[in-house]
Amino acid sequence: MTTRLTTCTVLGGVTVLSLALAGCGGARSDGGGDSTGGDGQTVTLKFSHVTTDATPKGKAALWFEKELEKRTNGRVDVQVYSNSSLYGDKDEMQAIQQNSVQMLAPSSAKFTTVASALQVLDLPFLFDSPEDIPTVAAPDTAVGKAIYANENLKAKKMKVLGLWDSGMKQIHSNNVTKMPADMKGKKYRIQPSDVLKSQIEAWGGQAEAIAFAEVYSALQQGVIDGGENTYSNIQSQNMHTVQSNIAESDHGYLGYVLVINTDFYDSLPADVQDTLVKVADEASTYNRKNATAVNEESKQTIEKDGTTKINVLTPQERKAFKDLVVPKLYEQYRSLIGPEIIDELLAKKN
Ligand code: LMR
Secondary structure (H helix, E strand, C coil): CEEEEEEEEECCCEEEEEEEECCCCCCCHHHHHHHHHHCCCEEEEEEEECCCCCCCHHHHHHHHHEEEEEEHCCEEEEEEECCCCCCCCCHHHHHCCCCCCECCCCCCHHHHCCCHHHHHHHHCCCCCCHHHHHHHHCCCCCCHHHHCCHHHHHHCCEEEEEEEEEEEEEEECCCCCCCCCHCCCEEEECCCCCHHHHHHHHCCEEECCHHHHHHHHHHHCCCCCEEECCCCHHHCCHHHHHCEHHHHHEEEEEEEEEEEHHHHHHHHHHHHHHHHHHHHHHHHHHHHHHHHHHHHHHHHHHHHHCCCEEEECCHHHHHHEEEEEECCCHHHHHHHHHCCCCCCCHHHHH
């Protein structure tokens, strides 16, 4: 590999010349021997996320780390920080724009203030099962374009590398939830998305946005009555231990947009860029293949723990939830998300 001169504008507007493999990206270290590649330098890529290593996202992040390090012959040192240990919901979006962290995989809802069209993935009953996700969000669909070719993300220095699944969301609470009326007056934790707020309110509940890392204690202390999440997130954060009921509603999708800081990416040698894009793509396949099984295992763990009764909604009960939000919310968020996206989605529903 040839060493090159790179001009970097760092935070605060200072321009520096850097003799670098990594350019302005993550930390560089001088390595020794062959393991760091031809010019003996390793670039560090920090990948931060908020779930545990045992979740669909956690497992895919570790797979990405292992594969990218192997296939770049150690020229990229991936450091995965899981479970909000480096950055959490409150500061990760700023951290990636500043290149303090190079990769994130936040859920669509976490992009609300950065790229509001991504709230399309928060629309309730967007999919009936995770198997529909690749079709509805394929890169050539209006939904896919809103994600993969999102101009707001580009402007905030984020390049999209893939779409990862957590899975389908369920409603957890301390009362039995069979119909929307069971939610009346109760307070539910949501991710910071207006679509999700409107959804809970349409069902009669109150919505409160709380950072993921704080949900367990908010439930334990009774600040909120319940929430909505995937089995893997509920179980891995021990939420079920402080919730007596889960309604298996499969009412919404929880998915992640895998992003990398563009300054960092652009600073990498072309062959490393190609390998990174390929490994990220394969990590998306790995994630999607495993997510359903991971959620099923978490469901079984919850059942075994015996703290929480799981009640699968009947088709009629599920329809009662759906009728209150489809197409109402789709119309309500038409201009924010984009009319062509909403039209495409509603056409698929008819
Ligand atoms: C949540 O806040 O509930 C999720 O977005 C957490 C996650 O990353 O799965």
